[in-house]
Amino acid sequence: MHHYTILIVDDEEDMRNLVEMYLLNSGYTCLQAANGVKAINLVESHEVDLILMDIMMPEMDGFSICEKIRLKSEVPIIFVSAKGEEWDKVKGLRMGADDYMVKPFNPGELVARVEAVLRRTGKGKMPVNRENGNIIQLGEIYVNIDSRNVVIEKEQVILTLKEFELLVFLMRHQNQVLSREQLLENIWGTEYGGSLRTVDTHIKTLRMKMRTADYIQTVWGIGYKIEEKDVE
Template sequence: MKEAESLSSQTPKPHILIIDDEARMVDFIKLGLDYEGFEVEAAFDGKTGLKMALDHLPDLIILDLMLPGMDGFEVCQHLRQTQDVPIIMLTARDELNDRVHGLDLGADDYLTKPFEFKELAARIRAVMRRKSTSQPGTTQSDSKVLTLYDLRLDSGLREVRRGEQVIELSQREFDLLKLLMSHPNQAMTREIILDNVWGYDFNGDYNVIEVYIRYLRQKLGRPNLIYTVRGVGYVMRSKPKEDDKIKESRHD
């Protein structure tokens, strides 16, 4: 367990709730977390897990997708109505749509079974570190306002406007847009995006980024400001390309 690097040192005895109907999986995870000094409890179905989460307020939840009764998506959706607890979803299915749906509902990470404990440990470190640094008042950029062309992003209000129109974004979409707007006209590699927005990598699987870039382009509308840099990543330009302006004028 050397790779875990004393996870529990981040906070005194963090409390982790495991919600998974596979007893062997629960025992496997619990053994590793117990060794690291965490307080661990488990639930074996969605309804029980949701009740325990609401009653005990854990520091992090490890949530299986395929649960009897209430599945992981439903549990995550209910939790996000009242709590901002970090959630790592587990699943035996490696489907992109499942990952994106889980992240859209508010999950912080998504891990496909089977996995080694050191990989789960790395995800726990990343999620807890990201949560601890994203609390209000922890950075000097909370009230920072970014403007680019006709786009305005207010970090303090967590608000994005294009012209006079307010654009509703998920937390992940907002963080991705903020990263791109903070580095105008600078190509951001997929690795940099994963590290800054997700806090980890998907072992070379960049499909999730592509999906969220598509979400942003659709929500921000035209003219387009987010461009693909082939073989590198993405760049946000301070003004649209001339051909995009022409397309926009023709559309109008």
């Protein structure tokens, strides 16, 4: 199966990483560019199936990049911008963009727009979701193991090392009841001399940082489990 390659063009690294996390989780391969020169070079040197591009960037804005790329390529382009004025949308579409999204957006809408543009431009069948060893997802929680990025409800969340390891272990054992002893041994190691209260304390701080996306449930007398909430 062909895994489509999406080029993400944005001068903000956090935004590029966030978008990449969404796309990797849906089976796409990603490239990143922080400026117009890098974006144009990547289009010339790689097989890019679609570009997601911010408009407001220093030195060369998205409109200018689009104009230069259109001189050499018909690769589909979706503008992703905080500017939601009708004039900007019309200008972007007239310059050759295939779609226009306004920030902030949710992961489902982003992937749906990408799929729709690829269909319209004749790229054929979309890739099915595939497991990516570097990405774990549960509901609105996205964890990138390699970069240690944690995104919860579209916002990056900073976790301590043990909080991160605890969240990853729980997510890798979704819907399983894990005892405090299991969590203590797997996260802190068999040589750790602390008490089981260490697990409870870290679960408490982790829950605070997860806010409304807290899927961690207490199983009284045993330990904890993580599972996605039922949508009513």
